[in-house]
Amino acid sequence: MPNTLEAQEKIESLKQQLNYHNYRYYVLDDPTIPDAEYDRLLQQLQELERSYPQLITADSPTQRVGEAPLSVFDQVVHEIPMLSLDNAFADQDLLDFDRRIRDRLKTDAEISYAAEPKLDGIAVSILYRNGVLERGATRGDGATGEDITQNVRTIPSIPLRLIGDDYPPVLEVRGEIYMPKAGFERLNQAARERGDKPFVNPRNAAAGSLRQLDSRITATRPLEMCAYSVGLVEGGEMPSRHTDVLYALNRWGLKINPEMAVAENISACMDYYRKLGEKRDRLPYDIDGIVFKVNDLSLQQKLGFVSRAPRWAVAYKFPAQEEMTRLLSVEFQVGRTGAVTPVARLEPVFVGGVTVSNATLHNRDEIQRLGVMVGDTVVVRRAGDVIPQVVSVVKSKRPADASSITFPDACPVCGSPVESVPGEAVARCTGGLICEAQRKEAIKHFASRKAMDIDGLGDKLVEQMVDQGLVHSVADLYRLQAAQVAGLERMGEKSAQNLVAALDKSKSTTLERFLFALGIREVGEATARALARHFGNLPALMAADEEQLQQVPDVGPVVAHFVAEFFQQEHTREAIVALQECGVHWSDLEVAARHEPLAGKTYVVTGSFELIKRDLAKKLLQDLGAKVAGSVSAKTHCVVVGGGAENNAKYVKARELGIETMDEEQLVTLLKEQGVFEG
Numbered sequence: 001m002p003n004t005l006e007a008q009e010k011i012e013s014l015k016q017q018l019n020y021h022n023y024r025y026y027v028l029d030d031p032t033i034p035d036a037e038y039d040r041l042l043q044q045l046q047e048l049e050r051s052y053p054q055l056i057t058a059d060s061p062t063q064r065v066g067e068a069p070l071s072v073f074d075q076v077v078h079e080i081p082m083l084s085l086d087n088a089f090a091d092q093d094l095l096d097f098d099r100r101i102r103d104r105l106k107t108d109a110e111i112s113y114a115a116e117p118k119l120d121g122i123a124v125s126i127l128y129r130n131g132v133l134e135r136g137a138t139r140g141d142g143a144t145g146e147d148i149t150q151n152v153r154t155i156p157s158i159p160l161r162l163i164g165d166d167y168p169p170v171l172e173v174r175g176e177i178y179m180p181k182a183g184f185e186r187l188n189q190a191a192r193e194r195g196d197k198p199f200v201n202p203r204n205a206a207a208g209s210l211r212q213l214d215s216r217i218t219a220t221r222p223l224e225m226c227a228y229s230v231g232l233v234e235g236g237e238m239p240s241r242h243t244d245v246l247y248a249l250n251r252w253g254l255k256i257n258p259e260m261a262v263a264e265n266i267s268a269c270m271d272y273y274r275k276l277g278e279k280r281d282r283l284p285y286d287i288d289g290i291v292f293k294v295n296d297l298s299l300q301q302k303l304g305f306v307s308r309a310p311r312w313a314v315a316y317k318f319p320a321q322e323e324m325t326r327l328l329s330v331e332f333q334v335g336r337t338g339a340v341t342p343v344a345r346l347e348p349v350f351v352g353g354v355t356v357s358n359a360t361l362h363n364r365d366e367i368q369r370l371g372v373m374v375g376d377t378v379v380v381r382r383a384g385d386v387i388p389q390v391v392s393v394v395k396s397k398r399p400a401d402a403s404s405i406t407f408p409d410a411c412p413v414c415g416s417p418v419e420s421v422p423g424e425a426v427a428r429c430t431g432g433l434i435c436e437a438q439r440k441e442a443i444k445h446f447a448s449r450k451a452m453d454i455d456g457l458g459d460k461l462v463e464q465m466v467d468q469g470l471v472h473s474v475a476d477l478y479r480l481q482a483a484q485v486a487g488l489e490r491m492g493e494k495s496a497q498n499l500v501a502a503l504d505k506s507k508s509t510t511l512e513r514f515l516f517a518l519g520i521r522e523v524g525e526a527t528a529r530a531l532a533r534h535f536g537n538l539p540a541l542m543a544a545d546e547e548q549l550q551q552v553p554d555v556g557p558v559v560a561h562f563v564a565e566f567f568q569q570e571h572t573r574e575a576i577v578a579l580q581e582c583g584v585h586w587s588d589l590e591v592a593a594r595h596e597p598l599a600g601k602t603y604v605v606t607g608s609f610e611l612i613k614r615d616l617a618k619k620l621l622q623d624l625g626a627k628v629a630g631s632v633s634a635k636t637h638c639v640v641v642g643g644g645a646e647n648n649a650k651y652v653k654a655r656e657l658g659i660e661t662m663d664e665e666q667l668v669t670l671l672k673e674q675g676v677f678e679g
């Protein structure tokens, strides 16, 4: 046990290291140590703090989550009010904004602007005193907000202590707390599966998470913060341009938006707006516009503000992602796996940049939860590439003749019973491939780009072919004659010939594509590839039982069950034979010839790595054919031991069992020799 002084020094050093690595990971998105190493440092700190509780400080990374829930949030008066933003909705508004600025400044010179996405979240103020986070508050009405310090502390991209030594002794950072799209979808998916109420949008989810009196709940929510300006600053030097202020904040440990840029004049602002507009759906977070700010802080000062909005900034809005419209009817669609999805037919409405006339209602529970009726005015949301959704009902606008929605007991397409599994939200048509809807979807999937890649065979064409009885099964596709195809809507002789040629070309495929194309439940591209690699040929895969299937990397009991069940079905086997008789083929040799020198070997990877990320190392070992297991047993062929694992249980066990071991350097050498890693 170290003495108190030594412990104190060690604790300080650990806090500093953890703080820095937290910054590399959450703020810069560029970690320099493996997760395991971070965990090891954190564990060391926790152990020391357990022995020396008097040495625990508020800025310790172990102290992010508070124990005691609040009963109420205190009010916070912002020493410097948090201003609001004027909006622009068209290029002309932006040109007017620029003109007003030049008039006021009495200049003809071009104005240089800072451009940054307008995050759709909650504006907050974070106060640092001598580099330590002292208080976090919501913007509120701009003059007064709420003290949410406990909750703010749980957000990993907000430093508890600033980095470096050149920050001002008092620094109030202003920014936006938001929930990235992926985290939002995950949170809502989990809520739906539990039968809980999902959040309407990421902004509400962020707001709801910050409003928790118990910070332990906030800590479980995927929140982030991006800094967008500073408020109170005392002492120290600040740069003279807005963008440089943000770069300084970034150096001191805060996240800033990576899309931030300087636009040298107002026409560059319009270019930026259009460029980001195109990119909007692909950004990992919701934005509702672009904020343009005069970049020169002395010009900002001269311009000042009117009625709580600065004259030097404007938010140029994008089309809204939520709009109201009327629910005309509800149809029940049957998907490839039989899932019955209620789809809202809507009065067409312009949302998120496109006209929307259909939106998903997800499932039976969702209809219940929303309490929606046909004729209702509903709020539709379209964000990114997710399908538009009905997120709420404006009950005050319900007409007298609104009618309730009944979820069908029989499949609307084939009449087979619709079955619900207890504890699962989805209801499924039990018709299988008897069901025309499931057949259509199966054929569309079979033809799609990542499956058999049949050029020119789109969804509409598949529907026509099935509707007209030309095609009943996937194998029928290969029996089509150009003359039959030419008779279909919007098909000429030439395009019919092209399609037949494309069908012919698709016959030569790979095992992994073929497996994916079969549309086995829960078997996506990655799983199809893993299955193909593991078994090498189709007969071996078809003969595998669930236990053998679970030997495949990333195949768990659920997937193994679906795969085994699929291949046991008589009509699956018939369909495969039919396809092969039509000439669909692939070469098993291709799989066998793949360089898999570690095939049949089981590796265990332990400890922390510096030359390669651990997950990458595992993946590359798998690429070389090895199975990577989590624990050492007599079946293990080799244990790769990273730093800090010399005394760990896996290493000790490997030695006991006389199993081969290698260190990180030897592993990297192996991967390099096999040509899968360059270092």
Ligand code: D41
Binding pocket: 082, 083, 084, 085, 116, 117, 118, 119, 120, 121, 123, 139, 176, 228, 229, 291, 293, 310, 313
């Ligand atoms: O991303 C944002 N939501 C954002 C909001 C941003 N990037 N910059 C902002 N800048 C300001 C000023 C110009 C007043 C410093 C803002 C906001 N304000 C703001 N957020 C909520 C109200 C105002």
